[in-house]
Amino acid sequence: MSRIEVREDRCKGCLLCTTVCPVDIIVQSDRFNVSGYKVVEVPEELKAKCTGCASCAMICPDIAITVYKTPRKKGGK
Amino acid sequence: MTEMQEKLVFSRPESVIDRPTHYCPGCHHGIAHRLVGELLDEMNLAENSLLVASIGCSVFLYNYLDVDAVEAPHGRAPAVATGVKRARPDNFVFTYQGDGDLASIGMAEIMHAANRGEKICVVFVNNTVYGMTGGQMAPTTLIGQKTTTTPAGRCITHEGAPIRMAEIIASLGGVAYAARGSLDSVKNISAAKKHLRKAFDCQLNATGFGFVELLSGCPTNWKMTPVQANERLQNEMIPYFPLGVFKDISEEGGIC
Amino acid sequence: MSKQPERIFIKGNEAIARGALAARCKCFFGYPITPQNDIPEFMSSEIIKAGGDFVQAESEVAAANMLLGAGAAGIRAMTSSSSPGMSLKQEAISYMAGSEIPAVIVNMNRGGPGLGDIGPAQGDYYQSTRGGGHGDYRHFTFGPGTVQEAYDLTIRAFDIAFEHRTPVLILGDAILGQMKEPITPWVPEGVDDEAGRDWAITGRTNARETAREKRLIKSLFLGEGELAGQNRHLQAKYDAWTDMAECEQFETEDAELIICAYGSIGRIAKSTVRAFRKQGKKVGLFRPITLYPFPSADLKKLAQAGKRFLTIEHNLGQMVDDVRLAIRTVADSDFFPIYPGNLPTPDELEAPILACLEGK
Numbered sequence: 001m002s003r004i005e006v007r008e009d010r011c012k013g014c015l016l017c018t019t020v021c022p023v024d025i026i027v028q029s030d031r032f033n034v035s036g037y038k039v040v041e042v043p044e045e046l047k048a049k050c051t052g053c054a055s056c057a058m059i060c061p062d063i064a065i066t067v068y069k070t071p072r073k074k075g076g077k
Numbered sequence: 078m079t080e081m082q083e084k085l086v087f088s089r090p091e092s093v094i095d096r097p098t099h100y101c102p103g104c105h106h107g108i109a110h111r112l113v114g115e116l117l118d119e120m121n122l123a124e125n126s127l128l129v130a131s132i133g134c135s136v137f138l139y140n141y142l143d144v145d146a147v148e149a150p151h152g153r154a155p156a157v158a159t160g161v162k163r164a165r166p167d168n169f170v171f172t173y174q175g176d177g178d179l180a181s182i183g184m185a186e187i188m189h190a191a192n193r194g195e196k197i198c199v200v201f202v203n204n205t206v207y208g209m210t211g212g213q214m215a216p217t218t219l220i221g222q223k224t225t226t227t228p229a230g231r232c233i234t235h236e237g238a239p240i241r242m243a244e245i246i247a248s249l250g251g252v253a254y255a256a257r258g259s260l261d262s263v264k265n266i267s268a269a270k271k272h273l274r275k276a277f278d279c280q281l282n283a284t285g286f287g288f289v290e291l292l293s294g295c296p297t298n299w300k301m302t303p304v305q306a307n308e309r310l311q312n313e314m315i316p317y318f319p320l321g322v323f324k325d326i327s328e329e330g331g332i333c
Numbered sequence: 334m335s336k337q338p339e340r341i342f343i344k345g346n347e348a349i350a351r352g353a354l355a356a357r358c359k360c361f362f363g364y365p366i367t368p369q370n371d372i373p374e375f376m377s378s379e380i381i382k383a384g385g386d387f388v389q390a391e392s393e394v395a396a397a398n399m400l401l402g403a404g405a406a407g408i409r410a411m412t413s414s415s416s417p418g419m420s421l422k423q424e425a426i427s428y429m430a431g432s433e434i435p436a437v438i439v440n441m442n443r444g445g446p447g448l449g450d451i452g453p454a455q456g457d458y459y460q461s462t463r464g465g466g467h468g469d470y471r472h473f474t475f476g477p478g479t480v481q482e483a484y485d486l487t488i489r490a491f492d493i494a495f496e497h498r499t500p501v502l503i504l505g506d507a508i509l510g511q512m513k514e515p516i517t518p519w520v521p522e523g524v525d526d527e528a529g530r531d532w533a534i535t536g537r538t539n540a541r542e543t544a545r546e547k548r549l550i551k552s553l554f555l556g557e558g559e560l561a562g563q564n565r566h567l568q569a570k571y572d573a574w575t576d577m578a579e580c581e582q583f584e585t586e587d588a589e590l591i592i593c594a595y596g597s598i599g600r601i602a603k604s605t606v607r608a609f610r611k612q613g614k615k616v617g618l619f620r621p622i623t624l625y626p627f628p629s630a631d632l633k634k635l636a637q638a639g640k641r642f643l644t645i646e647h648n649l650g651q652m653v654d655d656v657r658l659a660i661r662t663v664a665d666s667d668f669f670p671i672y673p674g675n676l677p678t679p680d681e682l683e684a685p686i687l688a689c690l691e692g693k
Contacts, residue, residue, distance in 0.1 A: 004128060010097055012101075012102035012103070013102055014102040014103035014301060015103075015302075016103060016303055016304065016307060017303055018304075019304055020262065020263050029156045035097075052086055054086055057087040057263070058108075058266050059263055061098075061106065061107030061109065063089045063111055064088075064099060065087070066085070066088045067085075067086045068083045068085055068086065069083070069084050071082060084339035096413040123537065124536055124537040125536040125538065127406065127534050127535075130551075139549050139551070144537065145534035145536055145537060145549075146534065146548075146549065147401075147534055148432065148549075148551035148552060148553060149398065150424050150425060150428050153394065153401075155464055156390065156394070156395040156398035156399050156402070157399065157401050158386060158402060159399045159402060160362065160398065160400060160402025160403035160404075160405075160410065161403065161405065161534070162402075162405070162458050163360050163386040163388060163399070163402075164386075164403035164407075164410065165406045165535065165536075168535070168536045185395065186394075186395050186398070187393060189390075189391035189395065193388075
């Protein structure tokens with residue numbers, strides 16, 4: 001399973017990442033960080049859909065997103 | 078088992094210092110900083126680089142990139158970079174300037190540094206306003222665009238037309254590479270990085286002056302959300318400021 | 334076996350250029366303006382031969398900012414100009430003072446204000462000694478009076494610039510720049526080409542160093558108390574220069590009247606003083622060599638010895654303020670202006686000196 005880590009203290013809640021995710025799994029959370037920005041998250045039930053494409057990280061102006069990719073096994077489920 | 082196969086595919090480049098930036102939410106400067114930082118890492122340039130910072134929102138770039146830096150007066154970064162490069166020709170020298178700095182007060186310095194073919198690179202961030210001073214009209218402000226000094230919108234008969242810098246720079250003799258990219262989408266960000274790499278290569282190969290314009294959003298001074306600002310960039314800026322490479326002599330062996 | 338030292342017959346402008354090369358100046362950034370054109374013209378070929386680099390900039394603004402860049406990179410560099418061009422250089426000079434960048438700047442003073450003329454004048458004294466740009470700063474300023482002195486002081490200017498991390502100004506005028514005199518050139522020993530190694534931007538790693546922390550050269554101080562600290566630091570540096578003030582005193586010991594004059598006018602006044610001495614009149618000359626720091630202490634000693642003073646300048650009265658400040662508790666100075674556009678002869682200075690001497 002690929003995944004992203006959002007560094008919440010760096011997220012400024014600009015939501016640009018939400019516009020580029022090809023599987024639409026990034027959303028604004030209900031949490032505010034110490035700077036008062038409402039940070040993004042991937043809800044638990046959507047996490048499995050992450051492809052590790054790194055589009056969100058590419059457009060994040062604050063380098064708040066780290067991406068880990070797990071290659072799919074051939075023929076795997 | 079799957080955990081062991083996990084690969085880190087995207088993280089902060091080493092050349093970008095791990096600290097929060099002062100930029101507003103959705104400001105594209107952070108993306109431009111990161112692209113520069115990635116290239117400094119990938120091209121192994123960080124320890125040899127000398128940054129000439131300019132005046133505007135990006136003045137604090139020197140707090141974010143892990144390279145030696147000097148602060149230039151408003152608009153003068155290409156002249157300062159000329160002095161730095163002539164003094165230390167073996168170092169990699171680049172400026173990072175906004176559109177108020179480069180295309181207005183610094184027009185003479187950018188034109189002549191480019192025309193002399195100084196072996197430097199210029200990263201030019203165009204967001205159509207003076208950002209740090211609060212959103213006044215810039216030379217790149219679009220016709221009809223409202224700013225704090227064009228409250229009724231920029232009027233071509235009164236304020237003239239927005240300046241297309243990449244095309245102007247491309248017309249000058251000493252220029253090896255001039256291109257315009259945009260930071261609005263993943264595809265364009267990837268293309269912008271390729272432009273920057275080419276411009277950096279032109280200095281490393283002593284081919285000539287390298288110039289990359291990056292169209293960027295300024296949600297705060299455009300009075301838009303970051304997502305709206307991105308849409309404006311795509312719908313209004315790119316049609317006026319076309320993306321692409323306007324000059325590339327890197328394959329021709331350069332200018333004598 | 335002693336070999337006669339080489340003597341060359343050159344203009345003041347060329348002496349400054351040759352002095353800079355002797356001091357191992359590596360970059361020159363020029364822009365044409367009369368009466369200093371000999372300097373960039375000479376440098377355009379000679380500094381290249383010496384392994385350095387020359388740029389004819391697009392403006393004085395750009396030339397001064399190129400100087401800022403080369404100085405920040407820790408390299409001995411120089412620019413030269415004349416009055417209208419100096420106004421344009423002030424932006425970069427203020428930044429260099431604020432960010433403590435060493436540099437040597439030459440002003441061959443011409444008549445002003447505005448476009449003025451291309452003849453000699455001393456109207457830039459205030460600009461040269463008060464920090465000619467924005468903000469509260471000073472820079473070291475030399476006022477050479479002869480072609481030899483122009484050569485010598487140019488060499489010293491580079492040492493002071495690097496030792497104190499400051500712009501240093503050499504303030505001449507159209508007379509000094511265009512006048513030819515025989516001089517004895519010399520080459521200083523032990524010049525350190527990498528004198529900026531501990532602070533200059535060189536890249537975090539270079540051939541001489543292993544990787545280190547990044548360096549930043551700037552004049553922006555936004556943090557709480559930072560700018561006050563920087564100004565305090567600069568002021569302490571300027572205060573410490575007081576002891577470095579220099580002057581020439583000629584026939585001052587028994588003089589009743591001291592003529593205070595600098596640069597070319599100091600030199601012309603010296604001839605007048607000689608003429609008076611032949612007549613048995615007790616006139617002396619006090620010629621500041623450093624205009625900032627001003628040699629106030631030496632002047633005050635003369636005032637305490639009961640001397641009277643007459644300041645003569647090629648302007649409407651600028652250095653006379655410094656003379657009066659130096660002697661203010663014990664004496665005063667009269668003033669005689671030479672207007673720009675005129676070239677005074679030693680004879681022309683006789684009348685005002687005589688009037689002063691006779692108490693008129």
